[in-house]
Amino acid sequence: MTDILDPVLLTQESVRCQSITPHDDGALEGMAQPLTKMGFDIHRLRFEEEGYDPIDNIFARLGTSGRHLCYMGHTDVVPVGRESDWTHPPFAAEIENGILYGRGVADMKGGNCAFVAAVSRFLHERPYFKESISLLLTGDEEAKSVNGSVKVIDWMRTQNQMPDVALVGEPSNTKHMGEIIRVGRRGSLNGKIMVKGVQGHSAYPERSDNPIPHLVRLLSRLIDEKLDNGTADFPPSHIVISSVDVGNPAPNIIPARAEAMFNIRFNDSWTATTLEAHLRSILDAVNPNYEMTIWCNAQSFLTANHPWRDIVINAVQKISDTKPRADTGGGTSDARFIAQDCPVVEYGLLNATIHKVDEHASVADIETLTATYTEILRSYFA
Numbered sequence: 275m276t277d278i279l280d281p282v283l284l285t286q287e288s289v290r291c292q293s294i295t296p297h298d299d300g301a302l303e304g305m306a307q308p309l310t311k312m313g314f315d316i317h318r319l320r321f322e323e324e325g326y327d328p329i330d331n332i333f334a335r336l337g338t339s340g341r342h343l344c345y346m347g348h349t350d351v352v353p354v355g356r357e358s359d360w361t362h363p364p365f366a367a368e369i370e371n372g373i374l375y376g377r378g379v380a381d382m383k384g385g386n387c388a389f390v391a392a393v394s395r396f397l398h399e400r401p402y403f404k405e406s407i408s409l410l411l412t413g414d415e416e417a418k419s420v421n422g423s424v425k426v427i428d429w430m431r432t433q434n435q436m437p438d439v440a441l442v443g444e445p446s447n448t449k450h451m452g453e454i455i456r457v458g459r460r461g462s463l464n465g466k467i468m469v470k471g472v473q474g475h476s477a478y479p480e481r482s483d484n485p486i487p488h489l490v491r492l493l494s495r496l497i498d499e500k501l502d503n504g505t506a507d508f509p510p511s512h513i514v515i516s517s518v519d520v521g522n523p524a525p526n527i528i529p530a531r532a533e534a535m536f537n538i539r540f541n542d543s544w545t546a547t548t549l550e551a552h553l554r555s556i557l558d559a560v561n562p563n564y565e566m567t568i569w570c571n572a573q574s575f576l577t578a579n580h581p582w583r584d585i586v587i588n589a590v591q592k593i594s595d596t597k598p599r600a601d602t603g604g605g606t607s608d609a610r611f612i613a614q615d616c617p618v619v620e621y622g623l624l625n626a627t628i629h630k631v632d633e634h635a636s637v638a639d640i641e642t643l644t645a646t647y648t649e650i651l652r653s654y655f656a
Contacts, residue, residue, distance in 0.1 A: 277311075302331070305334075333411075336393075340406055343440075364633075380634070381445055408437060457619055459609060464535065466534070471528065511540040514536060517533075575618075
């Protein structure tokens with residue numbers, strides 16, 4: 275019979291691995307060891323692409339038949355900043371007054387360890403379990419996301435390992451457990467606009483062509499653009515100007531070029547293709563003499579009314595005594611890579627301190643999340 279694992283001890287061990295992307299420092303192996311003892315087959319997948327850091331990943335699966343539930347998580351964390359700003363050392367995983375401190379506790383090692391512990395509880399109850407549970411654990415979520423989940427999922431497709439449903443342990447709650455599940459995410463589209471001019475002395479503007487006023491007019495048009503009014507499941511799409519630069523350190527030189535970058539978080543009214551076409555049409559009407567480069571980090575996705583969504587909602591409500599709100603806010607997550615293949619829902623710890631100094635999660639919340647994941651497994655495989 276499977277031994278029941280302590281999610282808090284597992285989380286402490288995981289946090290003590292200084293797995294700042296792209297370094298693993300034993301974090302993935304720390305997950306693989308208890309899974310191996312529970313009978314999971316471990317596939318260690320290292321991907322390399324020129325120009326990017328090589329990344330280690332794990333796909334672990336128990337069972338080969340029946341319904342297949344996959345948990346997705348990441349063991350990499352963001353840098354800690356100045357360690358002297360932390361009340362507790364960022365990788366010490368100290369507990370004080372019921373609070374576990376450390377980089378990655380909430381985002382998202384606590385979620386990973388809660389799921390592993392939940393599997394141990396479920397298998398303790400169901401020693402003759404014959405269906406399929408898997409975990410996709412990557413070391414490349416906080417950085418470029420090039421050699422991580424997206425490539426593991428490509429491998430899963432070729433190896434006939436795709437699940438029926440997916441659960442992502444990203445921290446979804448803002449104030450208390452049971453508050454929010456994420457059933458979709460907005461897309462993220464980036465753009466860079468460049469306007470060329472003619473450099474010259476600011477005393478003789480008639481001899482030059484200053485690109486800055488041209489760029490300002492283009493950006494003003496973008497700022498004024500109302501993309502949509504939102505949809506039933508998503509807030510309105512919005513444009514943020516994130517950088518303006520002319521590379522000019524002198525006040526008396528008219529620059530030769532001016533550049534700006536922007537980011538758009540877009541709902542399911544758009545795709546990257548339709549959004550780019552719309553942007554070009556409105557900018558062309560202002561001034562067609564510009565260059566624009568577009569790249570999309572993520573398309574929007576939604577798990578609409580689906581039994582998997584209801585299973586997660588009901589499990590959360592049963593454990594936390596609160597019916598969670600189905601939400602599509604936040605940034606991007608690795609859920610986007612599997613959303614085209616199966617319904618995916620995100621539920622995890624509180625996100626109030628993620629990426630901050632003194633990141634933390636309460637021991638009680640880690641226990642609550644473990645109980646919730648256990649209930650999800652019970653309900654899905656009922």
